[in-house]
Amino acid sequence: xxxxxxxxxxxxxxxxxxxxxxxxxxxxxxxxxxxxxxxxxxxxxxxxxxxxxxxxxxxxxxxxxxxxxxxxxxxxxxxxxxxxxxxxxxxxxxxxxxxxxxxxxxxxxxxxxxxxxxxxxxxxxxxxxxxxxxxxxxxxxxxxxxxxxxxxxxxxxxxxxxxxxxxxxxxxxxxxxxxxxxxxxxxxxxxxxxxxxxxxxxxxx
Numbered sequence: 117x118x119x120x121x122x123x124x125x126x127x128x129x130x131x132x133x134x135x136x137x138x139x140x141x142x143x144x145x146x147x148x149x150x151x152x153x154x155x156x157x158x159x160x161x162x163x164x165x166x167x168x169x170x171x172x173x174x175x176x177x178x179x180x181x182x183x184x185x186x187x188x189x190x191x192x193x194x195x196x197x198x199x200x201x202x203x204x205x206x207x208x209x210x211x212x213x214x215x216x217x218x219x220x221x222x223x224x225x226x227x228x229x230x231x232x233x234x235x236x237x238x239x240x241x242x243x244x245x246x247x248x249x250x251x252x253x254x255x256x257x258x259x260x261x262x263x264x265x266x267x268x269x270x271x272x273x274x275x276x277x278x279x280x281x282x283x284x285x286x287x288x289x290x291x292x293x294x295x296x297x298x299x300x301x302x303x304x305x306x307x308x309x310x311x312x313x314x315x316x317x318x319x320x321x
Contacts, residue, residue, distance in 0.1 A: 132210070139209030142216070143202055150243065153186050154194050165189070165241050170228060172235030181228030187241040197243045200277065204250035207269070219307040223249020226303020227296045240293045245300030248284065251277060252304030260312040 157164045170184035171177040188194040209216040227245025254273055258266025284298040 135210050135212065136206075138213065139206045139216075142213070143205035143209060146205070147198055147202060150186060150188070150194060150198075154188055154191060157187060158191070162189070165239060169239035169241045170231050170235070171239055172232050172237055177232050181225065181232060184228060184231075184241050185224060185243045185246050188243070189241060193242060197247055200247045200251070200280070201243055204247060204254060204273075207254055207273075208250050215311060218311060219250055219253040219304060220246060222303035222307035222310070223253070223300045224303070226306065227300035230299025230302070231293060231295045235293070235295050240296055242293070242296065244283070244293070245296035245303075247300070248280070248297045249300035249304035249307070251280070252301040253308050254304075256305050257308040257312070260308055 153164070165187050168180055168183040169187060170180040188197070205216065205220070208219050223246050226249060231240045231245075251273070254266075255270045258264070258268075258270045281301075283292060284294055284301055286294050
């Protein structure tokens with residue numbers, strides 16, 4: 117049974133440890149998949165991007181919503197997303213698999229739909245929309261839940277990573293998809309609101 121209070125009891129410590137282990141396995145496994153896909157992409161001269169990258173306002177582009185975060189413009193692009201994806205994904209996973217999948221799913225769909233609707237017209241790839249979504253989820257959930265532990269975590273994360281939120285503005289560099297960032301962040305906030313309405317608490321930080 118999940119000890120929602122996190123009172124330091126043996127049951128609570130076991131739950132936290134098991135979730136931490138599960139978070140490392142799931143998030144780490146997802147990142148490994150991204151690297152495996154990037155290796156294949158590099159070997160094919162990034163032909164996957166041309167086939168499965170997101171093309172705004174095209175009928176085929178609707179299917180690309182489900183594939184574009186798995187692709188990257190190059191190894192450096194993937195590396196720039198790796199660390200924040202691991203950190204934010206792990207922290208979200210500590211609240212449980214269902215919470216993680218909800219936050220990830222809303223971030224994925226929010227990012228993709230926003231790019232499809234208002235993208236600049238080129239092909240968009242990358243997991244940065246997921247990064248922004250998970251980050252936004254972590255920032256707002258504590259305030260929605262009135263959970264002081266989660267609020268403290270959101271303050272620390274904002275102090276360390278808050279500058280990345282500038283990436284949701286249209287004034288960022290032209291090669292960066294601010295639409296993906298904005299949509300992902302909105303998806304993360306929506307996930308936090310949905311989980312708040314259902315449970316009143318998304319668990320410990």
